[in-house]
Amino acid sequence: MENFVDYIRIFCRSGKGGAGSMHFAQTKYNDHAGPDGGDGGRGGHIILRGNTQLWTLLHLRYYKHVHAEDGERGSGSNCTGRSGKDVIIEVPLGTIAKDAETGEVEAEILQDGQEVIWIPGGRGGLGNTYFKSATNQAPEYAQPGEMGIEGYKYLELKVLADVGLVGFPNAGKSTLLSVISAAKPKIANYAFTTLTPQLGIVPYRGDRSFCVADLPGIIEGAAEGKGLGHRFLRHIERNSVLLFLIPADSDDHAREFEVLYSELEQYNPELLHKKMIIAISKGDMLDEELRDAISAELPEEIPHLYISAVTNTGIVELKDALWEALNTKEQPVKFPDPGN
Secondary structure, eight states, X not given: OTTOOOEEEEEEEOOOOOOOOOOBOOOSSOTTOOBOOOOOOOOOOEEEEEOTTOOSSGGGTTOOEEEOOOOOOOBTTTBOOOOOOOEEEEEOTTEEEEETTTOOEEEEEOSTTOEXXXXXXXXXXXXXXXXXXXXXXXXOOOOOOOOOOEEEEEEEEOOOOSEEEEOOTTSSHHHHHHHHXXXXXXXXXXXXXXXXXXXXXXXXXXXXXXXXXXXXXXOTTGGGXXXXXXXXXXXXXXXXXXXXXXXXXXXXXXXXXXXXXXXXXXHOGGGGGSEEEEEEEOGGGOOHHHHHHHHHHSOTTSOEEEOOTTTOTTHHHHHHHHHHHHTOOOOOOOOOOTTO
């Protein structure tokens, strides 16, 4: 997972269109048989294609310049010039293409095999045949080809997963993912063990499944760029359900949730419209009295449950809750601003 790359900057230039031909036919019996200049070929496009076999932009890390081929000139006998070869860039699902100068989103890849002409090639110029008319039977001009488009661009990957695990470093997200799926994330007892998103497919009843992403931990101030900052938060935007993981031995469960919630709100208020579930990890450490005390601290609007990745306590119930959240259309109730 050290090879995970989710953001690159590249210089792109689509192909220039070929010039139209200014040519006059010459036959055995007529040296002035009329215009027969063909059109120029279009310049090559730069195309994005979705590929489910890719999960990172690593293969593009050293791909700093992307140039598509220019179109060829038209020629006599109304022959159109050959179009420039397109450049196809394969990217993982969830990739967004942006203009580096304006920040405008220019393309988005969400399906396997989906192709989008990201940067179109220049149009080929028209040959002089096109301009022939009853009043202009021998036009002595043709169009040049249009220039291609060039500039710096960004490719940004936002992980596609049904459920995103949200929590502070050492909240137990990687451990939970390793228990509910076949993923084998790195697990250790220090902050930011997970530096890149880890995906796991969770098997469910009746051969059904859903995808869970273990995302790098939030710290207070992440929305302002502290810690892993925006590099982490942007991956949450793709998740349908957010699972907040708070350890049972936290000093203040309500405060921990409020900080996590506040960071999402500061980064993008639209994230608060996603469905949310709170899971208290290390639940095997708690007796009934402590569970009741913690439950009283948590927001009533958001369902919560107690789990233990060590003893598998509550894991089945957690899967049921996540599946239900993913497959119901009800909108979540917005939790009020923790600061109010």
